[in-house]
Amino acid sequence: MAQSLAGLASARVRRILRFFPESSQAEREELRATARKLLDTHGEKVLTGLRPAERVMWYLASEGRAEDLVEVVRGQRRDPGGFLVTGARRPRLVLPGLRGLALPERITALERRDLPVTAQLTSVEWRGGDLVWGGYAFVANLPRPSGRIGRFAVLKHGKTGRLIKLRLRRTRNEQATVASGQALHCYDQTGFEVVVSARRLRELAGRGGGQWFLHIGIPGPGGIHTSRVRQRDAGTAGHNQVRHLADGSRLVVGFTKDAVSITVQQPPAEVESCTVVDGELLLVARARSGAEVPAAVNITQGDTGLDSPLTPLSGPSGSADAFRRYRAVFSLDRLTANDPSGIRTRPFTVTLKEAGGQDREALLAEGFTTGRHGLAPGRELAVHRDERGRLMLATRPVRPIVDTMTVTAAGELVIEGTYPGEEAAGKKVILRHGVRLEEKEVPVELADGRFTVRVEPEAAPQVDGPALPLCPGRWYLFFRDADAWDKSGDIPVTLRPEQVGELPLHFSGPQRAGWQQGAGGQPRAFTVDRREFDRIFIEPERLLGPDEHGAYRQRILREEYFQEQRKLPLRDAVLYLSLGGKQFSDSPRFVYEELVRRGVEVEHIWTQDAGLPEMPAQARVAAWGSRAWYEALARSRYVVVNTVIGDWFVTRPGQRAVQTWHGTPLKKIGADLLGSPKSSPAYIASLPHSYRQFDFVVSPNAYTTEIMSRAYCIEGGMFESGYPRNDVFYAPDRAERAARVRERLGLPEGKKVVLYAPTWREDQRHASKLYKLDLQIDLAAAQAELGGDHVLLFRKHPKVHGSVPGAGRGFVWDVTRYPDIADLYLVADVLITDYSSALFDFAHSDKPMLFFTYDLEHYRDTLRGLYFDFTTRAPGPLLKTSEQLVKALRDIDAVETEYKEKYARFKKDFCEPGDGLATARVVDRMLADGPHATAPADG
Template sequence: MSTLIRKRALYRLLRSRLRRRSGRRAEPLLSVVLPVYNIERYLEPCIESILGQSFTRLELLVVDDGSTDRSPQIARRFAERDRRVRIVRKDNSGLGAARNTGLAHARARYVAFADSDDVVLPHAYRDMVRMLEKTGSDFVVGGFRRGDEERFHVPDWVQRVHASTRTGLTIEDHPEMLLDITAWNKVFRRSFWDATGLEFPEGVRYEDQVPMTEAFLRARTFDVLKSPVYLWRTRGDGSSITQQKATRADIRDRLASQTRSYDLVREHGSEVVRRAWLVKLFGYDFPGYFQAALIASDDYWELLREQMTRIRAEMSDDALAAVTVYPRMMSALLADGMREAAEDVFVFNQRHPSGWPTEERDGVRHVVAPLEAAGDVAPVLTMVTPADRHPRSRLVDAVWEGSTLVLRGFAFLMYVDDVDRALAVRLVDDVSGEVVEADVTPVEFPASELRPGREFEDHSRSGFMARIEVVDLVQRSRGPTVLWRIEVVQTYGGVTRAAGFTGLDNAGSVGVRPTRVVDGHAVRLHGTVSRGIAVRVAAHWAIATEVRSSGPGAMRLLIDSPVDDPVVGLHAETGEARIILERSGGIVVAAQLAAGAGEARPLRALHRSGASSPVVLGSGVELDGDPTVGTPLSLAGGRAVHVGRPAGAVLVDAVRAEEDALVVEGTAWGVSASTLQVMGPRAQTASASQLGQGKFSVRVPLVDDPWGTGDAPLPSNRYVLAVREDQETPVTLTAALRHALPAPMEAAGYRWQLSGRQNGVDLRPIALADDERGAFQQGRRQKAYTTRRSAERLDVVLFECFAGRTVGDSPLAICRALRERRPDLERVWSVEDRSAAVPAGTRAVVRWSREWYELLARAKYLVNNNNFPAFFAKAQGQVHLQTWHGTPLKRIGHDIHDAGLMSRSYMRMMDAEARSWDFLISPSPYCSQIFPDAFGYGGPLLEVGYPRNDVLLAPGRDDSRERVRKGLGLSPDQRVILYAPTWRENVRDGGRPAKALYLDVEAVVRQVPGAVVLVRGHANTAASASAARAGVVDVTLYPDVADLFLAADVLVTDYSSVMFDFAVLDRPIHLLAPDLDEYRDRVRGFYVDLEDVAPGPVHRETNSLIAALVDGDDARWAPRRSAFRDRFAPLDDGSAASRVVDAVFDSAGEGR
């Protein structure tokens, strides 16, 4: 029997069976209030996340709070195409007033709030409104994710207070919910809001804390959702209101909201609730102000200290012990006015974020912290309490052995030895309350694989293997679908901590999650860390046991389903997709999919009973496709099948290492003329041969020669396998290969770790041995380093440049000078990885390796242009030469007015470094006036010129220029413009420094005859990639910038020290500085007036610069360039390195 079921008819059937909503317009059930003020960068994704909710009966009230950017136009575009959007305009008066205005216009039964730089997660409003409709509670609160533009996480406290879904609570039942006092992850019953008289304070920050606290205290009942409903975005540029903590206005508003909220807690809360509030303040609110308190003005410090002193006076030792040790100690020290001691502890924590050392006193474990400045402190401040013993666990493997699901992972309690705690794994059905214990056996786990690792704790005995007998789970399951939530239970000292996995290794078998049929039920691993990992047992299922192409854009699937509830239909929302079903043998359905346009959507099966289930790929089954056009199928989590437009795809079934390359084998569809590449942010290589159609085998190099200087291993970073010509084409691993991962392979000087994702393949080079990797192993190495510093000196010069990221700058010039002058000294380079090419006659040692620590401890000479790590302490008899890395225009070190630009740990480290320097190079009298005070340095200054500029004046510089230009692929007649801006502390990308590229390089290439632009980012932005463009070469990773100076005809910079070096060549220099006023006056500050001393014109925008480049009248700037050299580079004559060797290596003695 065969039946043709067109999409429209099938859609009507599924709509009724699956309770799909109709397209009729109904009155909104939920009002979402969205204040908007100058947020154009983030607004569109925010609005899309609200209007794209599966819950459609909502109205979106966009409250324009007097925006002056494009935000109103963006909102209007949405309103024009979606009648659910209403825009309310008002004069700017802050977030609280905007929310109140939105409430005044809201007309729905429920109300929610969102911030316009955040994202509401899919299904959030559906789940929350559904919960309130079911329970009748006054409001519901969901979990949230916190992160920047790229990386998100669920804070520990959110995981704890949202550990399970709970309904009908009061604040007495769950007082820790007072931690969750943001407005945007909640939905309120409007009648409750009005009856309680809730409103947002206006004209202040932290406007949501008082009404949210009052809501918890006065609610008849509220509900808690386990799942996250909201993404609270940390802006990469640090511009959001709540990120600007180090201002008096911020601390004033924060303390006022705390005081008002605590008044409410005293009025309406019990003693238990009051204790929870105090713990919240010390443990969660005040820590956000620790750094600000240490760098801010005295009046800021006093405001915070007075508040903390008042709170400290109300806290019993029992309440203090409920706060984790770091905020407990810091809050108490600040409350007692011990600023110096607080800074010691703050810096100590920055340097040891994975945990602190401990010792036992009178049978009680205490942390060891630098408290000398505090004198005697109360024992409760250093005691390790149950609050500190956070559970950590990670699921590493999940494989089937018959009907047994075998899990492997590790679990430990922080500050607890693994042998002292009991471990169990159990499965919980939250609906029935039934609990099933798994059979657990301990296994060894390499310390190098522990994530997160602990510097002072060896958790190599934290591994476990848990065997789950699934037949038992199936027999105990009640209902069509049951989720058995997995808990890791650890008991120590009479205290039991039960929690879900805090981490997953999705790269291997855990990410595959195949479905297995056991006793007529489909069983598989399910969920995420934030939602919880569970074993899913389903009575309704549809498993594709065979997938093959049946022509361009068409697929044929064999689908297995339950005997007593077979599949009778399929559905996928994919444009004009048609699905033809052929019944065969009662339980097998052959489905032929003719896919059309549209994004990939889940393929769902409709069963005879009316139930539905996702179609998943069976174990050992892989996708297929047409050789020319690709495949319309893709896979999501749990190997769920999606259907969409036919597209190219690459399926990898084997990977092996071969000398300096990977040999990759598999099947390709629709990408016959393409090549496979290894791609990362710092390098990429591609196969020489094309993939072809069907089966392929290609060789992808793991070495690269981007600058024409010879093949070198790729820089250490995360790489992906990708189709070079279309990076959107999915490259995936077969399930069989993923099950065997992650697997290390030796190639090109590294061990490469291959791992799979749902729609991608990752590669990571590992430069360190197993006993050198991880926090614990590094901690051991640092202890050994301390001991080895007293060993005999080695006749070695250890060079380092920018933390080993490159081999260049003044250390390279000195290294070259030593070759002839001191052949008795072995020259060794500290490098980040094997990609750094070192000069002939020298060798490299990888940073953080055992040998690197040994040389750092014992080398007679240390030469650096930056700083060594914070643990470094110069040994007796070592000679430490600091070259620094540039003549400063912008303020450095202690001369920086805004202390918040440099972390306290960095400043402490630099102070210690300066005390260890035996010599500091000063390139000029100008620098000699700045360096001592800026670095707090009182030792010998070598005012000798800059060694790094010797090469610019060397006799063979013309030959070097020709060599470099040839290596970069530049012709002799091209006009080479080197664009080398500095980094901006206030320009961030995903929380990291980003390239601040204000030059329109395309316009330069287009309008300046014969121009090619070399873009050189600052060393601090080397991980930030630039897109490839015609006529533009990204040379950020070029080893030595001096070569680029030689190759360039013109320099374009801003506030970078490169202008002082390039001036030696007497070639044109242009300064592009659109943010000059802000950077000079508010960000960093300058030592001299740039416009007064500049060696070339200062431009505020690209057009002015282009006009000057086209005009070519550089001769009139020659006097300025000459004066600039005379003032800032008078000693650069090509022999600075030789003078350094004379001063340091011929007569250094034993150092200071």
């Protein structure tokens, strides 16, 4: 295939196109000349490989139509890849809001590849003997099929291509619109339900072995668009299911190469049982009368294989049915020789060998029972099965196996199962998030070889810190040695294979006080489901309701519902937003507490996002992006935030919006990053409007006022009041507050408290695009040296995800989910940080700081850049290694003495004003000249 124009252009030119509205005249001319030259050299075939909207942009660039290109680029930023389609027989692209844009037909003409089909399975169920597939299917940018022909479904044979038409019923499926990821079209009506009747399934079996794939057809411009339906990664739409028929056929309803299929199998022999008896593995196979009987069974592990002939089984073991039975016997000692220790799983491949030497899969008979047999301490032989009904053997660490799941009337999930007592002794149970890697230790009861785990999804305990609700995402269960340092030895909790069909399990938690989510304020729903056949997970539902979730519905809420609410009278309410709704913390928290202390008669509404932070009982809670939140944002008389809201937000007459912000800049920000590889000219261009939203922007000091005014293009004045959050260092009750924090965390008396609060690294990302925990401290060595008289509180940055090794063992405390770092400052005797703004806040305390700047040159010169020479102005030593850090902690008194003068200069430069009255000043200004105005505070 010919290379596309975008592939031929340089990275610089592609960047000019990406940020064309913000580009200079010289850059625009460079783009035009490059695009024109490439088209003249290679011809317009270089446009064909581009997506439709991208094709338009490159064409406009080559023609020098700058004004049109600006509008197209801005439109694509709002909804990447989104467009309208016109023309029934010869489909053409129309860009929303730009119907008058003059473009040649060769640019707007749409081919099949420009209109890809998404066909997604979401559920598989059995209704009696009928198979029912549920899902959604749509053509990109075509929310509705056109013409008189409706959608249809067929089964297509993988080899012959033969088609069997199926009954398809259209349904509503909001998941389609959410999954589309775009904001232009609503695909709710693209759901489907396809029924394959029991009679049809018997017909498929009667046709003999083979594989049939499910296809969906959708009428649209230019004809019928078809696609195979693809699977999900979990649940009933992500796993194969085996169905045995009366004639001995078996149907595997599931997936091949991500496509939904029905595989018809007619095995001549099946494995009926596999057990361990007197040191031998006894495998019993059965064959129907007249069927060819395999000659032997082969078990292979790596390059080593064991064979055993299948010999007829006679006597009392036989059954009076249509089957003949045979057995194969293997020495357990030979089979498990050289079995590794530890947590490694060692799988075996089992096949049935025919007389001619051909291998067949060891398929399981209906009613086969799995089991396990103990080997050396900590190891077992698992007689298992996979989702396609094949025999699986493996030696592995002894696993906890779930066999019972119930839900109490109070919404508590009770999970029970078997785990031999000698293996379970001394272990704890960890609930770990599959993406965030956040961990919670949940209670477990062990007795008589069984375990019982109780999970309160709305109040799950943390390893360190308060019990909090489970945030959205998948939570997996593990057993871990109580004294384990990290997760490397975790044993996963799995489901008994015979019970996988009992999932999904749906249940509801209790109603949460003060919670008003968009889904009508009902208790949150939870699901227990599975991945990788038998790995169970608990998944809370998303916080937003069906009419709120996804880019499309968020656009409708912003453009329609929010605007309608703005026409209604203002209410005496304050809406708070701290770090995107992920915390009840920071300066918005202190403003809230000051308003409560003064008794100002307003309703308090706190924004809460997926992190589900702890919230004050006296406030109402609204999920970010819910209808309740948009209503509060439109009608609250006061809005207090420490991050930006969105460029669509504009305050209304009579409404006060306060931006408290959340840091003193050491690393470069905003427009000061312009020209660096990671800068976004579009973001920088949006800054003036973003800060016009606010009546005033709070600054902690003169240094920040100068930088923020320039870097964030703040046109109005800044209020140099000091950060309300730093009043905590001057509060008269700070000692009592610190004592309450120590008690809440359970910190041991008499030990020095070290708080470690690093920032994130932009170049350290997970595949999920979340930032990795860049852990460079040797925590085990630190515990060995300091554990007797120190504790280390580890506070990850909100953008960083990863479990903290050693947490929960007495030295390392993971306090990431503690509501507010300000409380942790009070109990800390020493702060370790790097380039985080925490250093400017903690300087108010006069307590020593250490700077673990192991990557200073890279961070300063390549990654982000710093505003001043940190090597000369830092109020503490810059340390490169974990050994240096531990030594400095042991000699902290000497460090404090050495840096006393630098610390004083630093505090003078960055901690004024620092009198404990910042919150009062901010609240006075927020309320000034309004219905809740009070006499200004002194100072």
